[in-house]
Amino acid sequence: MPARPTLSDAPGFPDSIYTAALDLSLAAIVYYTPVIDAAGEVTDFAFAYLNPAAQQLLRLPARPATTFAQQFPQALSNGTFAFHRDAYLSGEPRELRTAHRADDQEFIIQLAAWRVADGLLVSFTALGNVASSAVEQALRQSEEQELAAYGEALRQRERLYRILDQAPAMICVFDGPEHVFQFVNPAYQALVGPRRLLGLPIAQAMPELHGQPIFGLLDRVYQTGETFYANEMLVQLDHQNEGRRALAELEKRYYNFIYQARRNHLGRIDGIVVFAYDVTPQVQARQLVQRQNDELEARVAERTRALEEARLRAEQQRQQLDQLFMQAPAAICVLDGPALVYQLVNPSYQQAFPGRPLLGRPLLEALPELHDSPIPGILAEVYATGEPYQAQELPLRAARVDGGPLEQMYWTFTYQARRDNEGRVDGVLVFAYDVTEQVAARQVVMANQQQTQALADELSAANARLTRINADLDTFVYTASHDLKAPITNIEGLLQALRQQLALPPAEADTEQVLGLMQDSVQRFQRTIKYLTDITQWQHVQDQPATPVPLAPLVEDVRLDLAPLLAVSGGQVMLDENSCDTIIFAEKNLRSLVYNLISNALKYRAPDRVPLVQVRCHTDAAGAAVLEVQDNGLGLTEAQRQRVFGMFQRLHRHVEGAGIGLFLVKQVVEKVGGRIEVESQPGAGSTFRAVLPQRLPSN
Template sequence: MSRDHHSFSSNGEVKALLQAHDWSGFPIGPPGEWPSALRATFALMLDSNLPMRLLWGSELRLLYNDAYAEIIDVKHPAALTRPYWEVWPELEQDMRPMIERTLTGVPTFSENVELQVCRHGRAERAWFTLSFTPIREDDGSVAGIFTTCMETTGRVLAERRQGDANEQLHRLFEQAPGFMAVVRGQEHVYELVNAAYLQLMGRQNLIGKTVRDAVPEVEGQGYFEMLDRVYASGSRSVGHGLPVKLQRDPDGEPVERFVNFVFQPIIEVDGNVTGIFIEGSDVTEQHQIQQELARLNRELAEKVQRLEAAEGRQAFQLQLADLLRSSSDPWEIFSKTSALVGRYLNVCRVLYGEYDIETQRVTYHSNYVDGTVAELKGTYPTASFGLKNFASLERGATWICSNLAEDPRTSGPDTWPTFEALNVHSAVVVPLNRDGALIASLFINHSKPREWRNEEILLIEDAAERTWNAVERSRAEAALRQADQRKDEFLAMLAHELRNPLAPISAAAEIMGMVQMDGASLKQTSEIITRQVRHMTGLVDDLLDVSRVTRGLVHIDQTPQDLKSIVSNAVEQVRPIMETRRHHLALHLPHESIHVAGDQKRLVQILTNLLNNAARYTPEGGNILLQMEADDGHVVLAVQDDGIGIAQELQPRVFDLFAQAERSSDRSQGGLGLGLALVKSLTELHDGKVACFSEGLGKGSRFTVYLPRLFESGDLSERRQSDASMPTPAGTLRLLIVDDNADAAQMLAMFLEALGHQVLVEHGSRRALERARIEPPDVCLLDIGLPDLDGNELARRLRAQSETARAVLIAVTGYGQEQEREKVLAAGFDHHLVKPVDMAKLIALLAEIIKS
């Protein structure tokens, strides 16, 4: 057996084995006899560090190098020179196709071929990258196969583990409860999106689209700009609970969702940003729950606040009730309630104001101030605070203003300087109305703008009403006490006045019974008794007269009366007392006749009582003046004296029953104190009024009676003659006068007829409407204060009738304020006249109407 192995120069275990190998059974003999191709390939293989093998001959005898020996493990060294299929029977099914193909002369390369191999006594799977190269004889025939065997089991398993990990990561990405997406490039093209992201967006097929194309409705919500910043800066952006509106239903409205999210830039190893990883969660439900919880918390807080406020209001109302119960003086009530309201509401000023509708003035008193503003006291014209503001109070509406400097009702140049000077920037005013008339108001002022809560307004209104009720109760109780006192004084006075005549009567009766009287004495005694009985009869008549008047049993005969005649009768009745006391009586009367509608007897009684009153309280030799003046609407009768005068505190009660006792304590003047009360009652029965004025004790008195004037035809003639400058219109008109005061309507009609006009008169609105439809007038003069439909409503209805739509409408009213003028013009009137009507102005107006 040959041992010629010197041709293999490599070292190693396989070469050592080959040198010791018995080649007798090898088909081609020992290496020295091998074909050159086999020898060269085998020598190359032995020198290589790569696992290589060589299959030769028809039996595919196995030759390999040291590196391959490591692969076949326990099969080495027995596998050397043995037939391949004996060594690797387990690989025949997998390897035969490649080997046979190579034997046909076709090189074969297979990467990561999975093979079942036996190692360490057990079968296992392994992966190899195999390169099969045919080895040819000199004649070109394939005699063997050279194979490079690289085991890639480790790499394949690692790749498979990596693939599994990637697959798992993909599944996690897809199944993640939060939404995820990967966008690439500056245009933010969708590369990956998970199911949660698609569900949030409400659409499919996002991959490959830019975010601006895929969800265009997000434009303008800030998200596209946020992606641009993240891509440009490489810094992530985080959002918590931000809203986003998405068009999830193509046919529906955008839906608002709330999201938490992170825009994380994808930065490559070179530091460049290539995309953005979007991750987040839809927190709409949590947001809604939080919103609901917040709402419930707010409601709870509001309920607690309302409960606390209710407890505070209840405590306030209890304090107010205790205060009103324990206070009896009106000014004490005003003062204490003002302070209580002011401290509770934490305002700077609280005060009450009493309103005089005739003079349009308000008197403030009972201030509470917190120390930051000055007290407001005294009497002021309502115009200083805005006539329209007081007009709303007259209607009974609470006046509320949160910022006077900006409110159109108070910010004008005619009102704001007043409020600014008083440091009033917000206010509430509660009117106190009785019988439809404003009598007082509760004023709440604050030095800063303030939004007044509804519960505060209700509390203020309640406090105002309860306070005023307490004041009225206190005043009523005081009035009852005063009336009771006056009644007691009157009874004492009555007893005194009755005893005075009874004493001489009684004495005369006793004398007549005691002595025999001659004719002269009997006549003298009889005259005394007659005078005293007449005096007592007068006292009783006065009592009965007062009783009838106060019970409404006196009938006033409304007939035209010449006041000069009334004055003459009254003067005649008081002449004896005037002469007795040597008074100087002066009469200042107009030249023309002055008429009123009334009862001759009662009118004389009014003047007689006033003249008697002046004579009684004027010292002997004093001066008394009776003065009469008249204008187009009223007659003024004044009785003035230079007598003892009247104290200021008595003047408001001088017309009350039995007030005479307070005027003079020595009773030197006598009487029951009924005269002035009768004057007041009788004057009011004539639709007039009476007033008293005195500068004080020792300074005389002036009593003034105001009565409506009545024009007789003779009066009109005298007035036309005395006023030559008054124009008379050329042409005539049909005029409709509507006034529920029959006398006033008749007098105006007589005046206008005297000017040549055709005049229609009605006293009710509904009859006036019907008559105007049948006999359409050119001009309508309408009283505003009509009982069924007021003048404003009547004007609107006349404008609505085709027959009177173009008639000239003139309002005749007792109110001359600007707001009244605006009101009637808004109702459809063309002109506005104030009672008493200026006749010259009316004639000029009618002349203009005829001319136009």
């Protein structure tokens, strides 16, 4: 039991003048201090002071060593203790009439109680002993019934409070206009943990609510009696009791709650009952769903716009592809099915047979003179096996016009099997060149090569040129047949699929996927054509004049061009500060050389380290500039090193490219009498070294 304070210890108790007045008072006055358990509940009252009138009536000393419940055990059942506790907790004056037995006599006691400072001041007066007359007996019986009813009401309230303690809702009861916490169930107490609530006005117990609408709502309910219903209302509390007051520092939670006015037996409002539920999770979930719906609607709108743009781009690219196909200098056609029906014929192919109808007709029906040639057998083999076939200057006898004479022709061509979406061969792609004139020219040269030595030399040079042209043509035809077959096949199949999709209702169509596949095929087609164009342009490029080219600005210019790749890889390009100031070389060609070597170093980087590319230049004993580009990338095996400068050599398949960059670099270097070599170890990087003669062109 806690130590009982004396009257002099009571904070805020009247000074000696008031003490003297109490001592002289004929009314009995007691000052109690509450006994509070660990849960914050008032369980008893300790006697702190009894004035003389109270001492005489109760037969107790001024400061008895006992408690209210010990002295008056019947008070727990007849409602007297509950009266004292309620008066203390509410802070409002309370009155009660009850019976008290002393010296075998029973007295009617009039009680008045009021909380003073941290204690309870109680005044009581004996109205007289209970008489035995019928009227007095009836009065006594009435008072006993009233007390019994009051006690029963208090017991019922206690039972109700015990039930509310177990309720899942957050429940509290406010008493009086200051909204003093009179009852708080565990769920409500959990809002603020161990913070004291009972016996305190809400403004004192929860000061962080200042600036929020709670106090105003409570006042309105108390004043008007109108019930208030809150739906998902934001209430911010200092749940962790960290002394936070600013709204920006308080956690946001949402509640459904009811403020219901409580009325006394006279019908007057004397408190408010609160029922609340924390609905924060469902509010946050709904807010999340709303945000996701908004984002989804935005994405759908964006996808719709992107789809329309993609459709327009695909249509433009299809038209460009049609133009490219129809304007290609090579003779191109598509033979469909085992009957090899002409499904597509470009103008260059049709020009070889002007006036002869080809489209929609089987090959041997359109060109019956080929029946006894090797062509039907070769096509049947390609269709059956799927293996491509290449021919160089194959002699054929055919008529260029219907009914015309058979002419001796020479064709260099590639037959490539076309496959459907399931990989089955369903046609043959033909890429051909009519080389009759070249063959005829070569035959003329060969027939006359025994004439004069000068003519022989001239014919030899022409033949060498023709040989190079044929070699380039071989590469072109092979590359075209290999790299163009899939895009063309895909585009044809995708066009058919697109027609089918466009015929479907919008809800069933899947045009976006078809358009995306068409886009990929077109891009592959364009890349292949670009690579072949680069090689063709190089073969015909004119010599560029050699000039002194500052090395540092050139490397910086290349580094800026490769900024996106450097950003993605996190790589660095460093120029040795002791490198040559200038290199005498064709500026455009030198830039191409440096760009290819640095970009390759970044593209073929090792996945487990940041790429570092070092550029150095020095002059060798012969006065040539030695340009080195060193990286820490994947490196090369000996077999790869032997093939690295070949045309269309792709040594690492996971990196996009055509395998022509280093081939062109080698051509650039060797054309001026230089050389290029590479040192490399797998996993240790590579060093490319270009030796460039340093001489200015003569006037």
